[in-house]
Amino acid sequence: MEINQEMIEKLTRLEHKYAAMGQDLSAYLDGLLYSDSVKYWDYIQVDTLLSLQKPRTAFPDEVIFIMYHQITELYFNLALREFDQIGQHPALTGKFFLERVTRINRYFEALTNSFEIMIDGMEKEQFLKFRMALLPASGFQSAQYRKIEISSTDFVNLVHKDVRSSYDVNSSIEAMFEQIYWKEGATEISTGAKTLTLKEFEDRYKSEFITYAHERRGNNLWQSYLRLPEEAQNDPKIINALKQNDINVNINWPLAHYKSAVRYLQHGPSDIPATGGTNWQKYLPPRFQKRIFYPLLWNAEEVSEWGRKWVEKVLEEVK
Numbered sequence: 001m002e003i004n005q006e007m008i009e010k011l012t013r014l015e016h017k018y019a020a021m022g023q024d025l026s027a028y029l030d031g032l033l034y035s036d037s038v039k040y041w042d043y044i045q046v047d048t049l050l051s052l053q054k055p056r057t058a059f060p061d062e063v064i065f066i067m068y069h070q071i072t073e074l075y076f077n078l079a080l081r082e083f084d085q086i087g088q089h090p091a092l093t094g095k096f097f098l099e100r101v102t103r104i105n106r107y108f109e110a111l112t113n114s115f116e117i118m119i120d121g122m123e124k125e126q127f128l129k130f131r132m133a134l135l136p137a138s139g140f141q142s143a144q145y146r147k148i149e150i151s152s153t154d155f156v157n158l159v160h161k162d163v164r165s166s167y168d169v170n171s172s173i174e175a176m177f178e179q180i181y182w183k184e185g186a187t188e189i190s191t192g193a194k195t196l197t198l199k200e201f202e203d204r205y206k207s208e209f210i211t212y213a214h215e216r217r218g219n220n221l222w223q224s225y226l227r228l229p230e231e232a233q234n235d236p237k238i239i240n241a242l243k244q245n246d247i248n249v250n251i252n253w254p255l256a257h258y259k260s261a262v263r264y265l266q267h268g269p270s271d272i273p274a275t276g277g278t279n280w281q282k283y284l285p286p287r288f289q290k291r292i293f294y295p296l297l298w299n300a301e302e303v304s305e306w307g308r309k310w311v312e313k314v315l316e317e318v319k
Helices: 005-020 025-034 061-087 094-113 124-133 143-152 173-177 181-186 196-216 221-227 236-265 300-304 308-317
Strands: none
Touching (some): 005 025, 061 143, 094 236, 143 221
16 A cells, blocks of 8 residues: 555654654554454444343243343433533534434433333243242332433432422531432332332432432533523523423423333232332322422423423323
8 A cells, every 4th residue: 555645744743742742653553563363243243232131030031031130221321421521522513502402302202112121022921920039129220310300400400299399499408418309219008118129228328319419400401501691591492402301301201211110010999019128109100299490490280290291192002
């Protein structure tokens, strides 16, 4: 291959790049000369990825259950990376903000639209058996999902709706954490006591969540939106992207789980509790929690009816 002027210019730029780092270009060229080719299976770590499914039973559909939850956590991680980019941007623009929020929306829409893998993709008889080997683990314990909530909104909006008015945006994170909405979803249905699921979850993540909430206090998605120029804040595309984010995370995603719970666990008056004893009947329906990330973007009627029509639609579908 002839060394033309374009090749010489690239080598010169590389030499300047490595010189600026105090490095010798020729050593890096030697490394390139001796290095092996990149192979898809090595780069994606396919063998490692397919070794991460560790079923607790011999039921084949348990692997579906594991893999879908692993896929979910990967999407959650992608979303958290977008929150980081927005919150840490030194000169945030409307264009950058909209692009990243749209990415987050795509991730959640992909998950929600694929939830039929969970709803219709497992034999009910298998699920009701292998789930008993998973106690007290629960999807409730997804730390990344909790970090997505914390990354999205002012922490006061995650306080249980019955006591939310007692706090404001400047209230103590530690005090608000004790009243966070999701604790009610992991209490024993009969006694109201904390489930082992909740106790273990708090033991593992409570201090981490509180530290994370402090870090996100000034750069969560809502506060980042308020940093935008006024023109961008009034941009209908940006407002609609935030409202869609609210719907995706606080309505569509929990209702996908609700639909799954109705499919597998609802049996009339004596509904089967979720793994860990979580109270899915009260925890999952959005209208019970009134959890809204961006309440100032919604009118009073929308807040009052939050999630109602979606719940009614789900119940109608599973009749």
